[in-house]
Structures are given as C-alpha cells and as structure tokens.
Amino acid sequence: MNSAIATSNDFLKLSRKEMQILGYQVMDIIIDHFESVHKKPVVNTAEASELRKKIHESIPIKGVSPQIAIEQLQKNVFSNLMHHDHPRFFAYVPSPNNFVSVMADALASGFNVFAGSYQGASGAAEIELITIDWLRQLCGLPVTAGGLFVSGGTKANLTALAVARHVKLQDKVQNAVIYCSDQTHSSIERVVRILGFDHTQINKLPSDKNFRLRLSDLKCAIAKDRLAGRFPFCIIANAGTTNTGAIDPLYEIADLSSEEGLWLHVDGAYGVGSILCDKGRSLLRGLEFCDSISLDPHKRLFQSYEAGCLLIRNREWLKETFCMRPEYLSDTEPEQEEINFYDHGIQLSRSFRALKLWMSLKVFGLEVFQKAVEQGIMLAELAEKILRESDYLEVVTPAQLGIVTFRYVPKYNFSVQEIDTINHKIVDKMTADGLAFVSSTKLKNCTVLRMCTINPSTTEVDIRKTIQQIEYFGKNIMRSMLAFAICK
Ligand SMILES: Cc1ncc(COP(=O)(O)O)c(C=O)c1O
Incomplete structure (x- = not known):
C-alpha cells in the first residue's frame, strides 16, 4: 500500500490531549470575555495599515502550534473589536448574546450538523420545527404557518420576498410594485434588486412626523399605480425601524393589503422580538395578519451572530418556491412526516442555527427572556427621561421599542450644519474614548444621536454615565468651535 495513504489518518488531527489543551484554552478565553467585557473599551479599532503589517502573511506551508495562532488572535483580532455585546454599546443594533447560545454554536459546529435534510439531522430538524413553532405562537400566526432560521434580517427579507414574488407573481416581476416607507431598512432595497426588480418598482413613501407609513398615502399610491396599468403586489411594513424603532400601523395596513390582495411582509428584524413582553405585544398589534415576518434572534433574542428567522403564513409557500429535485439528492427525499429544510429556503448546506435559541430558551425559560426584553424597552424610556432633564440635549424621537434619538443643541446661535458637525464629532470622540458608544443617523435632514438600549x-x-459623557464632549466641541470662530 502507498505509505502516504496509509498515514492519512493523521491528517488534520490533534491528539486527545492536544484537543483538551486547545479546547480548555478557548473556553477560558470566552469565559474571561463574558466576565470582563463591561470593563473593556467599547470600541477598539486598529489602523488598517498597522494591522495589515502585523497579520498579513503568505499562506503557511508548515503549521504552528494552536497556541501560537491563539496568541496572534488575542493580540490582533479579539483586541480590535467593537463590542456589540458591551453594556454601553448603544450604537446601530447591539447584539447582547448569552453564554448558552455560544455553547450551542460550539455543539452545532462540533457535531458539524448538516441541517439541510431530515436524513442528515432528524433531531435538528425537529428542534428547528419546535423553535419556529414557538416563535409562530408568540407572533400569533395560524398553525399553517412555518419558517426557518437564516443568517440574519437581510436573508430573511430576501427569502420572504422571493416567496412573495413566486406566490403572487409566479416569478414574473415586470410591472409589479412594492410599497414601503422611507424608513425601511436598506436591506430591502438590496433584496429587491437581487430579485430582479428595478428601482422604479419600489415605491418608498415619505413617512409621517412619527416616522410611520401613512395609510392614506399608501392607498393613494396603490390606486394611482393601478390606474397607470402597474401591478401593486407587496407592502413592506416596519415593526421597529432601525432609525427610531417606529412601528407602521400594522393592523390598518393588514386590512388594506387584504382588501387589495397584496402580500404583506413585516420587517421586524429589529422590533418583533419585543413581542415577548406585554408592552411590545400591544404595540405590535396586527402582526398576526401578515403573510411573512423577518425577526432576528441575534438582535432582540440574545443570540450570537448569525441567527435570523423568517416566519411565513403558509409553510407550503416555502416549498412551492424553493423545492428542487436534483437526481443526486434523490436519496434524501423526505417521508410524509419529514421535512428537508433545504426545500424551504435558499441554502442546501446549512448549519444548525435553531439550536442556540432553543437551548437558550430551554435553559433560561421564556419568563427570563420576557424580563430581558422588557428591560431593554424600559432603559430607553429611562434614557429619554434623563435626556429631557438636560439643558443641552434635545429628544428628537421618544423611546420606542428600545431606541431613543436626540441631539446636542448648543444655547448659542449655531447653524444647522454646525449643530450637525457637533453631533458627528461627539460620535468620533466617543469612539476614541471607549467608555460608551452611540451612533448617529439622519432624521428629516438633521443629524441626530441614537441610543439603542x-x-x-x-x-x-451606564445610561447616566453615557449621557453625561455626551454632554461633556458636546460642550467641549462647542467651546472649541466658538474659540476657532473668534480667532478667525
Ligand atoms: C429593521 C432591520 N431590517 C433588516 C436588518 C438587516 O439585518 P441583518 O444585519 O441581520 O442582515 C436590520 C439590521 O439592523 C434591521 O434593523
């Protein structure tokens, strides 16, 4: 026998001892991170040119010990992170994951679960079905509903609109029109393009003063398009916009879409997780009438990236849209009761994403999740209250589903552009300082600061310290701008 083949068993393997050493070392690093993240700077970003000098190298022909690789990661990779899990990370959409979720990912990866076919992982398929059904019940969808786990909100939106296109248009996109508000997340525009619609086929309606879709505008736009011979086919409603947490009038929109025979997709990647608590549930009234929902457990349900989810009113629609029967997969065809998730979405090879949410819910229980979600909503309300007491900070939109927006407004006469500059500079200062991090956005052409709690x-x-720091940086920036103006 060829001697190289005879020894192939040794390729890509570690001994039990080596696996233990590496495994325990990795565990220790993760546990240390969980215990100390709150003491770390929220943002740590290396200069690209410096970092490249340190870590770019040609492909290693000979390997090194795992400890050397870990050391390099510790020094240059994990030390240069923006910690989305930090308690004072208030920018964009935080991802406060939990340790059980991390361990579930390790298990899913350790067993290298192929969650595409029932034959590949029947237990995993059942866990995914159960977890999807829990989410279905929480969202109030009928028993016909189903769904699947995907990488995140963008993929959930893509999958939903691919189904809508198939069911409502038989995949013929010509002349079809999609409606949404100007507050809709950019992933929708990307998805619409991927699905073959051009930019004239998405009608982004201006939102009202509360950043919600106006029903009267929506009705008008649909009627106008019908008169012009176009084919209105889908409304995308927001359940928690990224900018302000605003929720479109879901109940009324659901009524309209049913009257008009349109598909109603709710982008709840950010907000739908709030349905766990009483307040969120009452704000999300009407969600139960939509055709599809995107929701992201890696945002509101305390899971590690990547965990997105799509729910669809009739799970058969997924199969109708995605099912293919290539000859090389004929051995995996499911029996009557079985499900091949590869028939229900875009991916064939897919990881066991459902496990982390299932395991976290099993270990902590729904009650703990409910309290955690509620707390996020209450913290934004607290931030709003503190902001309203400030002489320099002005609330722009009140706390909604855990997001409050505001801006620094100096007492002196500064132009709109100068006020925008001060607010941008506050973000820069906070990035450099590392105590806390908020992001900026534009609302009605004004730069505002945004805390997502x-x-x-x-x-x-944490909330008080962050707001104090924003005020402090705002005052300093304002003073230096005044001093600069005087010197000129
Ligand atoms: C409302 C909304 N939809 C979609 C997305 C996209 O989600 P992902 O980044 O998981 O793809 C986001 C991300 O923040 C979001 O806030």
Whole structure:
C-alpha cells in the first residue's frame, strides 16, 4: 500500500490531549470575555495599515502550534473589536448574546450538523420545527404557518420576498410594485434588486412626523399605480425601524393589503422580538395578519451572530418556491412526516442555527427572556427621561421599542450644519474614548444621536454615565468651535 495513504489518518488531527489543551484554552478565553467585557473599551479599532503589517502573511506551508495562532488572535483580532455585546454599546443594533447560545454554536459546529435534510439531522430538524413553532405562537400566526432560521434580517427579507414574488407573481416581476416607507431598512432595497426588480418598482413613501407609513398615502399610491396599468403586489411594513424603532400601523395596513390582495411582509428584524413582553405585544398589534415576518434572534433574542428567522403564513409557500429535485439528492427525499429544510429556503448546506435559541430558551425559560426584553424597552424610556432633564440635549424621537434619538443643541446661535458637525464629532470622540458608544443617523435632514438600549446587562449608571459623557464632549466641541470662530 502507498505509505502516504496509509498515514492519512493523521491528517488534520490533534491528539486527545492536544484537543483538551486547545479546547480548555478557548473556553477560558470566552469565559474571561463574558466576565470582563463591561470593563473593556467599547470600541477598539486598529489602523488598517498597522494591522495589515502585523497579520498579513503568505499562506503557511508548515503549521504552528494552536497556541501560537491563539496568541496572534488575542493580540490582533479579539483586541480590535467593537463590542456589540458591551453594556454601553448603544450604537446601530447591539447584539447582547448569552453564554448558552455560544455553547450551542460550539455543539452545532462540533457535531458539524448538516441541517439541510431530515436524513442528515432528524433531531435538528425537529428542534428547528419546535423553535419556529414557538416563535409562530408568540407572533400569533395560524398553525399553517412555518419558517426557518437564516443568517440574519437581510436573508430573511430576501427569502420572504422571493416567496412573495413566486406566490403572487409566479416569478414574473415586470410591472409589479412594492410599497414601503422611507424608513425601511436598506436591506430591502438590496433584496429587491437581487430579485430582479428595478428601482422604479419600489415605491418608498415619505413617512409621517412619527416616522410611520401613512395609510392614506399608501392607498393613494396603490390606486394611482393601478390606474397607470402597474401591478401593486407587496407592502413592506416596519415593526421597529432601525432609525427610531417606529412601528407602521400594522393592523390598518393588514386590512388594506387584504382588501387589495397584496402580500404583506413585516420587517421586524429589529422590533418583533419585543413581542415577548406585554408592552411590545400591544404595540405590535396586527402582526398576526401578515403573510411573512423577518425577526432576528441575534438582535432582540440574545443570540450570537448569525441567527435570523423568517416566519411565513403558509409553510407550503416555502416549498412551492424553493423545492428542487436534483437526481443526486434523490436519496434524501423526505417521508410524509419529514421535512428537508433545504426545500424551504435558499441554502442546501446549512448549519444548525435553531439550536442556540432553543437551548437558550430551554435553559433560561421564556419568563427570563420576557424580563430581558422588557428591560431593554424600559432603559430607553429611562434614557429619554434623563435626556429631557438636560439643558443641552434635545429628544428628537421618544423611546420606542428600545431606541431613543436626540441631539446636542448648543444655547448659542449655531447653524444647522454646525449643530450637525457637533453631533458627528461627539460620535468620533466617543469612539476614541471607549467608555460608551452611540451612533448617529439622519432624521428629516438633521443629524441626530441614537441610543439603542436592548442589552439587559446595561444599568441605570451606564445610561447616566453615557449621557453625561455626551454632554461633556458636546460642550467641549462647542467651546472649541466658538474659540476657532473668534480667532478667525
Ligand atoms: C429593521 C432591520 N431590517 C433588516 C436588518 C438587516 O439585518 P441583518 O444585519 O441581520 O442582515 C436590520 C439590521 O439592523 C434591521 O434593523
């Protein structure tokens, strides 16, 4: 026998001892991170040119010990992170994951679960079905509904609109029109393009003063398009916009879409997780009437990236849209009761994403999740209250589903552009300082600051310290701008 083949058993293997050493070392690093993240700077970003000098190298022909690789990761990779899980990370959409979720990912990866076919992982398929059904019940969808786990909100939106296109248009996109508000997440525009619609086929309606879709505008736009011989086919409603947490009038939109025979997709990637608590449930009234929902457990349900989810009113629609029967997969065809998730979405090879949410819910229980979600909503309300007491900070939109927006407004006469500059500079200062991090956005052409407070380990002190720091940086920036103006 060829001697190279005889020894192939040794390729890509570690001994039990080596696996233990590496495994325990990795565990220790993760546990240390969980215990110390709150003490780390929220943002740490290396200069690209410096970092490249340190880590770019040609492909290693000979290997090194795992410890050397870990050391390099510790020094240059994990030390240069923006910690989305930090209690004072209030920018964009935080991702306050939990340790059980991390361990579930390790298990899913350790067993290298192929969650595409029932034959590949029947237990995993059942866990995914159960977890999807829990989410279905929470969202109030009928028993005909189903869904699947995907990488995140973008993929959930893509999958939903691919189904809508198939069911409503038989995949013929010509002349079809999609309606949404100007607050809809950019992933929708990307998805619409991927699905073959051009930019004239998405009608982004201006939102009202509360950043919600106006029903009267929507009705008008649909009627106008019909008169012009176009084919209205889908409404995309927001359940928690990224900018302000605004929720479109779901109940009324659901009524309209049913009257008009349109598909109603709700992008709830950010907001739908709020349905776990009483407040969120009452704000999301009407969600139960939509055709599809995107929701992201890696945002509101405390899961590690990547965990997105799509729910669809009739799970058969998924199969009708995605099912293919290539000859090389004929051995995996499911029996009557079985499900091949590869028939229900875009991916064939797919990881066991459902496990992390299932395991977290099993270990902590729904009650703990409910409290954690509620706390995120309450923290934004607390931030709003503190902001309203400030002489320099002005609330722009009130706390909604865990998001509050505001801006620094100096007492002196500064132009709109100068006020925008001060607010941008506050973000820069906070990035450099590392105590806390908020992001900016534009609302009605004004730069505003935005705090998203969904991390349940955030405390009142964290919120107060952050707002104090924003005020402090705002004052300093304003003073230096005044001094500069005087010198000129
Ligand atoms: C409302 C909304 N939809 C979609 C997305 C996209 O989600 P993902 O980044 O998981 O693809 C986001 C991300 O923040 C979002 O807030």
